[in-house]
Amino acid sequence: xxxxxxxxxxxxxxxxxxxxxxxxxxxxxxxxxxxxxxxxxxxxxxxxxxxxxxxxxxxxxxxxxxxxxxxxxxxxxxxxxxxxxxxxxxxxxxxxxxxxxxxxxxxxxxxxxxxxxxxxxxxxxxxxxxxxxxxxxxxxxxxxxxxxxxxxxxxxxxxxxxxxxxxxxxxxxxxxxxxxxxxxxxxxxxxxxxxxxxxxxxxxxxxxxxxxxxxxxxxxxxxxxxxxxxxxxxxxxxxxxxxxxxxxxxxxxxxxxxxxxxxxxxxxxxxxxxxxxxxxxxxxxxxxxxxxxxxxxxxxxxxxxxxxxx
Numbered sequence: 001x002x003x004x005x006x007x008x009x010x011x012x013x014x015x016x017x018x019x020x021x022x023x024x025x026x027x028x029x030x031x032x033x034x035x036x037x038x039x040x041x042x043x044x045x046x047x048x049x050x051x052x053x054x055x056x057x058x059x060x061x062x063x064x065x066x067x068x069x070x071x072x073x074x075x076x077x078x079x080x081x082x083x084x085x086x087x088x089x090x091x092x093x094x095x096x097x098x099x100x101x102x103x104x105x106x107x108x109x110x111x112x113x114x115x116x117x118x119x120x121x122x123x124x125x126x127x128x129x130x131x132x133x134x135x136x137x138x139x140x141x142x143x144x145x146x147x148x149x150x151x152x153x154x155x156x157x158x159x160x161x162x163x164x165x166x167x168x169x170x171x172x173x174x175x176x177x178x179x180x181x182x183x184x185x186x187x188x189x190x191x192x193x194x195x196x197x198x199x200x201x202x203x204x205x206x207x208x209x210x211x212x213x214x215x216x217x218x219x220x221x222x223x224x225x226x227x228x229x230x231x232x233x234x235x236x237x238x239x240x241x242x243x244x245x246x247x248x249x250x251x252x253x254x255x256x257x258x259x260x261x262x263x264x265x266x267x268x269x270x271x272x273x274x275x276x277x278x279x280x281x282x283x284x285x286x287x288x289x290x291x292x293x294x295x296x297x298x299x300x301x302x303x304x305x306x307x308x309x310x
Contacts, residue, residue, distance in 0.1 A: 003042045004224040005178060008033060009214035010047040011230045014293050015086065017051035022086070026093035032229075032293055033183070034097045037105065042178050044221060046214045047090065049189030053082040053207075058132040072145075075130065075160055076192050076203025083111055083188035090185055098183075107183040113169040113201060114191030114208055114216070120163035128207040131158045147205070161206040165191065165216040169201065175221055187213045215275030218286075226279050226288045228272050233292040235273070235306035237263045252280050252310045276308045284310050 016025035036043050060073035087109030095107045126148045134142065139149040139156035149156045168174070168187065177184045190208030194201040211228060218226040237245040237258060250258075255273050264270040269290075276288035291305025 003040055003181070005042040005044070005221060006036055006225045006227060007044045007046065007214060007218040007221065007223045008036070009211060009226065009228045010045065010090075011228070012048050012050055013231045014229050015047060015052075022052070022089055023093075026089040027097070029090070029293065030093040030097035033094050034101060034103070037098065037103060037183065038101065042181060044174065044178055044184045044186060044217065044223070045090065045094075046187040046210070046217055047086055047185070047189070048210045049079070049082040049086060052086055053078050053189055054130060056081050056085070057130055061131055074203050075205050075207065076194065079189055079192045079207070080111060083109065083192070086188055087185045091183075094183060105181065105183055106177075107185070108177055109185040109188075110170050110174055110177070112174070112186045112188065112191045113194045114165045114187065114213055115167040115169060115196050115201075116163040116193050116204055116206060116208065117166055118195050118204075120161070122161040122163040122206070126159045126161045128160050128162045129157050130160055130207065133157055161204075162209055163193065163204070163206055165208050165213045168213075168217060168220055169194065171217075171220045174217075178221065187217045209271045211271040211275040212278070215279040218279045219281070223279075224286060226276065226286075228275070228288065228290045229293045230269075230272065230290060231292065232269075233304045235264075235269060235290050235308075239265055239269065247306045250306055250308045252277065252308065255308055273308075280308065280310055282310075286310075 010029060014025060014029045016022045033043060057078045060078060064070050064072050091107040091109050098105055133152065133155040135155055142149050142158055148159045150159045174184050174186045190210040190213040193204040193206040193208050195204050214226060234246040235250060255277055258264060259270060259273050264273050272290055279288060280286045287307060287309040289305050289307055
């Protein structure tokens with residue numbers, strides 16, 4: 001009998017920010033991942049990279065400022081660095097947890113490129129803030145390079161596009177490893193955004209929304225379930241307002257209706273709902289669980305979360 005395949009999308013809460021935080025968080029998260037493996041699921045993991053890629057981007061920019069003879073590091077390269085940096089801690093933490101339970105499986109991180117459309121509307125309206133706070137003079141220099149900046153508290157920061165994921169370059173490798181019953185970590189931080197130019201892939205100055213990339217990964221792998229771990233235990237309508245409503249279940253039709261009505265936070269819950277809608281599609285079998293990881297216990301607490309299905 002074919003095993004059920006599950007894609008687990010780890011949010012910031014499951015990873016921490018600094019190196020010590022990340023190592024501790026990865027060890028806790030590994031317990032929740034191992035629970036699914038113990039239940040005999042084929043597990044593929046994807047993750048956020050917000051604080052980590054910001055740290056890398058800032059460090060590389062500062063290096064180039066101190067040593068002008070070195071060229072600046074593209075956003076796509078910073079994304080690749082973050083995949084390796086986070087994957088290293090995650091795969092070792094999961095391997096250790098599995099061995100402690102007497103489970104012997106290879107855990108692999110796949111450096112993953114995600115194709116985006118060069119004509120995506122997002123390239124004309126960049127919104128994702130990245131990098132350090134700059135002075136007005138530094139911001140003007142960035143604009144001379146063709147980059148976009150926005151004014152923030154204390155100065156200026158660079159902004160890049162957030163296009164939708166169209167395809168995953170390494171999907172065959174990810175699928176083959178999963179078919180071999182290995183644990184795979186892929187599409188970290190939404191994947192490395194690339195543009196397809198004949199036989200060449202060109203890194204794009206962009207950041208892909210990690211939840212949409214998780215949905216695309218689950219779709220292309222024909223997964224049975226997508227689990228999105230976030231900072232809240234349930235999906236809420238009108239989150240943080242007096243009329244907030246927590247949802248135990250959410251139908252696909254209602255998800256579409258509420259999303260169109262702006263009932264979910266833009267840039268927070270809305271992308272998760274959009275990913276759920278895209279992944280479930282017309283399937284009567286696929287489902288999405290949006291929930292919170294119990295950081296102390298390293299587990300998904302029973303009864304928590306919102307189940308989304310057709």
